[in-house]
Amino acid sequence: xTNMNGRFGIHGGQYIPETLMNAVIELEKAYNRYxxxxxxxxxxxxxxxxxxxxxxxxxxxxxxxxxxxxxxxYLKREDLNHTGSHKINxxxxxxxxxxxxxxxxxxxxxxxxxxxxxxxxxxxxxGMECVVFMGKEDTERQxxxxxxxxxxxxxxxxxxxxxATLKDAVSEAMREWTSRIDDTHYCLGSVMGPHxxxxxxxxxxxxxxxxxxxxxxxxxxxxxxxxxxxVGGGSNAIGTFYNFIEDKDVRLIGxxxxxxxxxxxxxxxxxxxxxxxxxxxxxxxxxxxxYGQIAPVYSISAGLDYPGIGPEHANLHDxxxxxxxxxxxxEAVNAFEYLSKTEGIIPAIESAHAVAHAMKIAGxxxxxxxxxxxxSGRGDKDCAAIARYRGEDIHE
Amino acid sequence: xxxxxxxxxxxxxxxxxxxxGDPDLETTKKAVIEACNNGADLIELGIPFSDPTxxxxxxxxxxxxxxxxxxxxxxxxxxxxxxxxxxxxPMVFMTYVNVVFSYGAERFISKCKEIGIDGLILPDLPxxxxxxxxxxxxxxxxxxxSLIAPTSENRIAMIAKEAKGFIYIVSSLGVTGTRSEIKTDxxxxxxxxxxNTDVPCAIGFGISTPEQAAKMSAVSDGAIVGSAxxxxxxxxxxxxxxxxxxYVHSMKxxx
Numbered sequence: 090x091t092n093m094n095g096r097f098g099i100h101g102g103q104y105i106p107e108t109l110m111n112a113v114i115e116l117e118k119a120y121n122r123y124x125x126x127x128x129x130x131x132x133x134x135x136x137x138x139x140x141x142x143x144x145x146x147x148x149x150x151x152x153x154x155x156x157x158x159x160x161x162x163y164l165k166r167e168d169l170n171h172t173g174s175h176k177i178n179x180x181x182x183x184x185x186x187x188x189x190x191x192x193x194x195x196x197x198x199x200x201x202x203x204x205x206x207x208x209x210x211x212x213x214x215x216g217m218e219c220v221v222f223m224g225k226e227d228t229e230r231q232x233x234x235x236x237x238x239x240x241x242x243x244x245x246x247x248x249x250x251x252x253a254t255l256k257d258a259v260s261e262a263m264r265e266w267t268s269r270i271d272d273t274h275y276c277l278g279s280v281m282g283p284h285x286x287x288x289x290x291x292x293x294x295x296x297x298x299x300x301x302x303x304x305x306x307x308x309x310x311x312x313x314x315x316x317x318x319x320v321g322g323g324s325n326a327i328g329t330f331y332n333f334i335e336d337k338d339v340r341l342i343g344x345x346x347x348x349x350x351x352x353x354x355x356x357x358x359x360x361x362x363x364x365x366x367x368x369x370x371x372x373x374x375x376x377x378x379x380y381g382q383i384a385p386v387y388s389i390s391a392g393l394d395y396p397g398i399g400p401e402h403a404n405l406h407d408x409x410x411x412x413x414x415x416x417x418x419x420e421a422v423n424a425f426e427y428l429s430k431t432e433g434i435i436p437a438i439e440s441a442h443a444v445a446h447a448m449k450i451a452g453x454x455x456x457x458x459x460x461x462x463x464x465s466g467r468g469d470k471d472c473a474a475i476a477r478y479r480g481e482d483i484h485e
Numbered sequence: 486x487x488x489x490x491x492x493x494x495x496x497x498x499x500x501x502x503x504x505x506g507d508p509d510l511e512t513t514k515k516a517v518i519e520a521c522n523n524g525a526d527l528i529e530l531g532i533p534f535s536d537p538t539x540x541x542x543x544x545x546x547x548x549x550x551x552x553x554x555x556x557x558x559x560x561x562x563x564x565x566x567x568x569x570x571x572x573x574x575p576m577v578f579m580t581y582v583n584v585v586f587s588y589g590a591e592r593f594i595s596k597c598k599e600i601g602i603d604g605l606i607l608p609d610l611p612x613x614x615x616x617x618x619x620x621x622x623x624x625x626x627x628x629x630x631s632l633i634a635p636t637s638e639n640r641i642a643m644i645a646k647e648a649k650g651f652i653y654i655v656s657s658l659g660v661t662g663t664r665s666e667i668k669t670d671x672x673x674x675x676x677x678x679x680x681n682t683d684v685p686c687a688i689g690f691g692i693s694t695p696e697q698a699a700k701m702s703a704v705s706d707g708a709i710v711g712s713a714x715x716x717x718x719x720x721x722x723x724x725x726x727x728x729x730x731x732y733v734h735s736m737k738x739x740x
Contacts, residue, residue, distance in 0.1 A: 094613070102613075102614055103611060103613055103614060104582050104609045104610060104611075104614055105609060105611060106538075106539050106608050106609060106611070106632070106634070106655075107608075107611050107612070107632045107633060107634040107636075107637060107640075107644075107655065108634035108635070108636050108655060108658060108659075109636075110611050110612070110613070110634075110636075110637070110640065111636050111637070111638060111639075111640065112636070250542075250545055251535065251536060251549075256536065257536070260536050260538045263538050264538060264539075264541075264659070264660050267539070267658060267659055267660060268658045268659030268660070269658070270636060270658065364587075365586075366583045366586060366587055367581075367582040367583045367586050367609070368536065368583050369536075369538070370609070375583075377583070377587065379587070380557050380558050380559075380584065380587060380588065381534075381558075381583040381584045381585075381586060381587025381588065382534065382535040382552065382584075383535045383536050383583070
């Protein structure tokens with residue numbers, strides 16, 4: 090839970106330039122006004138149901154369950170949402186809030202392009218201007234998503250500063266926000282950044298665990314033993330965990346991107362390799378060197394390729410309430426192929442990190458145990474990259 | 486008594502910002518000495534950070550070059566020890582919270598005191614978060630500098646009342662970098678500041694010409710210039726110190 094000063098334990102806070110302080114204070118006030126507002130929630134629920142296609146299915150993966158020979162596995166199908174990932178949940182909430190605040194322009198960062206596409210989609214729907222910042226390297230890796238955003242009417246700005254990836258896109262979006270605040274809302278894509286973003290994004294994503302709980306109670310008559318999700322900044326994971334945090338018998342497992350391994354420099358596993366720091370507006374764990382310089386991180390998954398993790402996750406780690414495990418590129422690619430062949434579901438390479446960990450532990454669990462894995466997005470966007478990883482010369 | 490006060494005793498203060506280690510620490514040292522000899526009243530030494538979110542492209546570039554050249558916090562402390570043998574001009578560090586936090590706040594700030602650094606500017610540390618560092622700064626007589634922005638409005642009085650050393654008034658929205666025009670109503674901001682504190686205030690962001698320096702210092706107690714100086718270091722490299730000296734001279738003369 091968020092405490093008074095926007096902290097989760099020692100994590101979180103508001104480490105941002107003075108120029109942005111009144112903007113985040115205004116955002117917090119607006120959010121507090123609307124979060125329990127009946128009309129706002131009705132509008133949001135209608136958007137969720139009629140536009141995004143919620144509730145997403147909780148699917149019993151029978152073949153995978155039998156093949157792994159242990160816990161009964163359910164998949165929370167966020168990949169079936171409109172725009173193909175969980176990102177739409179947060180974006181519809183924030184766009185609606187921004188609209189109520191009188192903002193006419195949305196800016197966003199994106200890594201793989203899923204959050205950018207979702208933001209461009211919401212902007213198109215609500216008649217708002219949209220500018221998306223994307224690392225130049227990512228615009229090249231995800232050219233199709235760049236086209237998609239432009240098709241939806243957004244302007245995509247390739248970011249060339251720093252490592253030209255997700256963290257630089259966040260930095261550039263923050264810089265843009267300091268230069269234009271009046272009409273612009275920064276639609277942050279994960280449970281990170283300064284307070285109140287980690288709380289707002291978590292609340293909009295918590296629909297995932299709210300639905301899982303209702304669906305599993307209906308199907309099984311009891312709570313699951315394990316819920317799992319992949320973690321970059323951590324929005325689908327916190328959405329998956331949130332309504333189970335007080336249910337102490339439910340194990341919460343977050344799967345970080347280990348890249349080429351947590352014993353190499355080519356990793357993005359923040360909890361496993363990072364240390365406490367302050368960056369992008371929050372105190373949390375970050376991959377960094379001994380002088381606090383943020384480390385260039387690496388993962389095959391552009392969506393998990395971020396050197397930090399949301400402050401609520403950092404606190405769930407500190408308190409031991411959630412476990413954070415590292416999954417390598419190789420394991421994730423194997424899981425990507427495994428789920429495609431076994432269940433006919435092509436998961437996003439991000440989500441495949443969670444599937445990979447399930448493949449490791451499901452067989453060690455008794456058959457009467459229940460595991461839920463959130464499939465945060467669909468994998469169509471990753472097919473060309475995975476083919477190349479396997480040595481096939483495919484280009485979009 | 487804060488040493489920073491001395492910077493405001495010689496008419497309007499000219500405050501020069503230099504990123505340490507761009508292109509190398511030896512050049513930084515020479516550039517600082519030139520700036521001091523040519524009328525700079527206060528020196529802001531930038532400790533580079535990998536992701537300087539409050540900086541425009543010019544200072545971002547300096548950060549990248551400095552870090553690529555192998556500059557570290559410890560090497561910059563050694564630079565200051567060297568500099569203090571030659572200049573007594575007040576000096577402050579300007580860096581990001583994580584640089585101080587990862588070094589250890591007490592270890593970093595006590596080192597500032599030991600080597601003769603008079604203040605600390607952390608652009609990503611707003612009023613709401615300053616309690617994490619301010620008690621340590623007070624313990625070691627290092628002034629934690631407060632910033633006020635064009636969007637501060639109802640926050641100006643609150644910030645001014647607790648300000649130490651000097652107040653850094655951000656002239657414009659956005660990030661650091663030279664601007665052809667500054668449109669913010671700075672007089673109104675300075676008026677509220679003066680109603681709430683005796684701590685001097687200087688204006689920075691976007692100032693590059695002697696005319697701008699004159700205009701900005703006319704409504705406040707001084708002008709802060711960063712990107713224009715960093716551009717000289719980018720352009721002239723190791724030969725930059727004498728150009729920095731000439732530039733500082735022309736700016737101070739206009740104020």
